[in-house]
Amino acid sequence: MKNGFRNWSDIRVFLSVFREGSTLAASGKLKVSQPTVARRIDVLERETGLTLFERGTHGFKPTPEALRLVPLAEAIEASVLEFADCAKELTSTQPIRITAYSANFSARMIEIVNEFSAVNQDVAFEFLSSVRALDLMAGEADIALRLARTDPDPDLICRKISTARWSLFGSRNYADKFGLPGSTNDLAGHQFVTFQRDDVPNVFHEWLTNHVEPDQIVMSFTELELMHAAIRSGQGLGISNVKLVETDMSFVRCFDEIPELAVPHLMLISPEAYRRPEVRAFVKFFAPRYAAIYK
Amino acid sequence: MKNGFRNWSDIRVFLSVFREGSTLAASGKLKVSQPTVARRIDVLERETGLTLFERGTHGFKPTPEALRLVPLAEAIEASVLEFADCAKELTSTQPIRITAYSANFSARMIEIVNEFSAVNQDVAFEFLSSVRALDLMAGEADIALRLARTDPDPDLICRKISTARWSLFGSRNYADKFGLPGSTNDLAGHQFVTFQRDDVPNVFHEWLTNHVEPDQIVMSFTELELMHAAIRSGQGLGISNVKLVETDMSFVRCFDEIPELAVPHLMLISPEAYRRPEVRAFVKFFAPRYAAIYK
DNA sequence: AACCCGTTCTTCATTTTTGTAGAACAGCAC
DNA sequence: GTGCTGTTCTACAAAAATGAAGAACGGGTT
Numbered sequence: 002m003k004n005g006f007r008n009w010s011d012i013r014v015f016l017s018v019f020r021e022g023s024t025l026a027a028s029g030k031l032k033v034s035q036p037t038v039a040r041r042i043d044v045l046e047r048e049t050g051l052t053l054f055e056r057g058t059h060g061f062k063p064t065p066e067a068l069r070l071v072p073l074a075e076a077i078e079a080s081v082l083e084f085a086d087c088a089k090e091l092t093s094t095q096p097i098r099i100t101a102y103s104a105n106f107s108a109r110m111i112e113i114v115n116e117f118s119a120v121n122q123d124v125a126f127e128f129l130s131s132v133r134a135l136d137l138m139a140g141e142a143d144i145a146l147r148l149a150r151t152d153p154d155p156d157l158i159c160r161k162i163s164t165a166r167w168s169l170f171g172s173r174n175y176a177d178k179f180g181l182p183g184s185t186n187d188l189a190g191h192q193f194v195t196f197q198r199d200d201v202p203n204v205f206h207e208w209l210t211n212h213v214e215p216d217q218i219v220m221s222f223t224e225l226e227l228m229h230a231a232i233r234s235g236q237g238l239g240i241s242n243v244k245l246v247e248t249d250m251s252f253v254r255c256f257d258e259i260p261e262l263a264v265p266h267l268m269l270i271s272p273e274a275y276r277r278p279e280v281r282a283f284v285k286f287f288a289p290r291y292a293a294i295y296k
Numbered sequence: 297m298k299n300g301f302r303n304w305s306d307i308r309v310f311l312s313v314f315r316e317g318s319t320l321a322a323s324g325k326l327k328v329s330q331p332t333v334a335r336r337i338d339v340l341e342r343e344t345g346l347t348l349f350e351r352g353t354h355g356f357k358p359t360p361e362a363l364r365l366v367p368l369a370e371a372i373e374a375s376v377l378e379f380a381d382c383a384k385e386l387t388s389t390q391p392i393r394i395t396a397y398s399a400n401f402s403a404r405m406i407e408i409v410n411e412f413s414a415v416n417q418d419v420a421f422e423f424l425s426s427v428r429a430l431d432l433m434a435g436e437a438d439i440a441l442r443l444a445r446t447d448p449d450p451d452l453i454c455r456k457i458s459t460a461r462w463s464l465f466g467s468r469n470y471a472d473k474f475g476l477p478g479s480t481n482d483l484a485g486h487q488f489v490t491f492q493r494d495d496v497p498n499v500f501h502e503w504l505t506n507h508v509e510p511d512q513i514v515m516s517f518t519e520l521e522l523m524h525a526a527i528r529s530g531q532g533l534g535i536s537n538v539k540l541v542e543t544d545m546s547f548v549r550c551f552d553e554i555p556e557l558a559v560p561h562l563m564l565i566s567p568e569a570y571r572r573p574e575v576r577a578f579v580k581f582f583a584p585r586y587a588a589i590y591k
Numbered sequence: 592a593a594c595c596c597g598t599t600c601t602t603c604a605t606t607t608t609t610g611t612a613g614a615a616c617a618g619c620a621c
Numbered sequence: 622g623t624g625c626t627g628t629t630c631t632a633c634a635a636a637a638a639t640g641a642a643g644a645a646c647g648g649g650t651t
Contacts, residue, residue: 009304010305036639039599040639050383051387051390060597080374088346089344332610352628353628355629
């Protein structure tokens with residue numbers, strides 16, 4: 002009547018005790034305590050109404066009934082293994098989701114990902130370009146590249162890419178026309194462009210408002226690209242990442258980095274994603290090459 | 297790497313949610329609460345690293361990955377079912393173990409069991425004749441026939457067979473030689489045989505020692521059969537079950553039952569054994585017929 | 592004989608799982 | 622619209638499973 006044996010995992014315990022010959026040895030393999038193993042066998046026996054093992058001071062000896070059940074238990078184990086394999090397979094075909102603020106999806110970065118893809122044909126990627134910082138712990142993405150103004154969740158796996166350094170830049174023609182300030186005390190009379198939006202911490206914008214008069218700020222953008230374009234076309238001076246525009250000849254740095262704006266540039270990986278072998282492989286491949294961009 | 301999904305039962309939950317389309321409906325089938333079902337799916341998803349269901353206010357909709365896994369999960373389920381069937385099969389070939397004090401294994405009782413066996417060829421029996429009362433709760437036997445001087449464990453299933461009544465008996469030739477006492481106040485001058493052993497409550501022996509002088513007790517036996525034989529051969533008077541010797545012409549009852557010795561005669565079944573269908577069938581068949589002996 | 596080793600069992604504190612109750616939500620019927 | 626139904630979540634209390642520690646046991650070895 003009562004068909005119920007509720008806990009299918011008990012079959013694994015059964016098999017382990019059968020194979021090891023004792024609950025103690027089985028507990029080692031199963032990584033649970035010996036009393037637990039003994040108790041699981043007890044409930045399996047109660048549920049089946051069978052005595053599966055004879056208890057002795059030398060271990061659990063399987064009864065004839067247990068022997069009859071072993072092949073069936075092994076069949077279950079095999080099915081479960083198959084299920085697990087399939088799940089693993091499916092997991093590894095899930096794309097690796099990388100999130101970053103759009104400015105960080107540089108051409109060189111994509112190139113590195115492509116290099117990885119070339120040798121790992123079966124790994125797919127998904128790029129989540131979002132202003133808001135996605136929540137890796139909640140599974141919104143697998144990997145994030147971001148500037149960490151606040152300490153990230155300690156559970157996240159963290160690789161430091163660089164210390165992002167920032168300074169004030171102008172275009173060559175702005176420099177020719179108005180000259181460039183020589184220090185942060187020399188900003189009077191200049192024009193500035195800024196980046197500002199209310200769904201994101203406006204660290205740079207706030208720095209500017211603290212150092213220049215409001216009417217010196219002539220343009221405000223909600224996209225970094227647009228602000229960069231504005232700087233490039235000589236509309237005004239703006240704050241930018243030193244390394245990022247280092248090779249761009251149209252940007253001229255006014256003075257050395259602004260130390261108080263320096264911030265760690267991190268690669269963060271959700272622990273869940275990090276359990277996937279292909280994610281670990283990718284991190285190992287990607288992190289040093291990506292960091293090299295900012296060297 | 298971490299292959300571990302520890303809880304095989306989660307696959308059953310997975311299947312149920314898939315089939316029912318919602319955790320609530322699945323919880324009904326599985327007889328667990330809805331939050332539990334949702335939580336089990338959560339851990340399965342974390343363990344596999346897959347999103348198995350899209351959550352909505354209308355239920356859990358399986359993802360393509362879940363669909364791929366369903367057949368494998370069904371294979372597991374089928375294996376488990378097979379295992380359960382085999383276990384049930386094995387259980388039902390286990391003998392039904394009946395314990396009673398030897399005197400209760402009367403010829404008529406065996407006959408009733410045989411009648412049952414005749415129509416239930418596949419049910420085996422084991423008779424455990426033991427002086428000590430075996431512990432049904434501990435699984436030492438499935439069914440006990442016994443006199444319940446103390447209340448039995450309330451968890452045991454209990455059928456009342458009769459109230460066992462007792463009186464003093466002598467043989468015909470003893471009666472001819474010495475006469476028989478007419479009441480419990482008329483025991484002086486008679487000889488008695490008794491049954492006594494230290495591993496069992498000696499209710500009858502104690503009654504005797506309270507009502508007759510020690511030197512009137514001429515023989516003491518550790519087996520009931522022997523005491524009965526002694527009564528039958530006229531060695532002395534002895535206490536016996538009224539119904540049991542009613543048809544035995546060599547026993548002559550001295551007076552009506554001794555009321556203070558009356559005791560319930562019970563059939564006790566361990567709840568564990570009672571879950572076995574063949575045990576229930578046997579109880580249903582056996583109890584009324586066995587009770588009829590003592591009617 | 593004495594000791595060690597691998598074993599089972601027992602007990603109790605801790606951790607984990609489960610259930611209960613209720614909020615919130617969306618479709619549907621009236 | 623309003624109420625109904627079936628659903629998911631969240632919080633917290635209750636119940637169950639687990640682990641740690643140690644007693645007891647028995648066979649093998651020194």
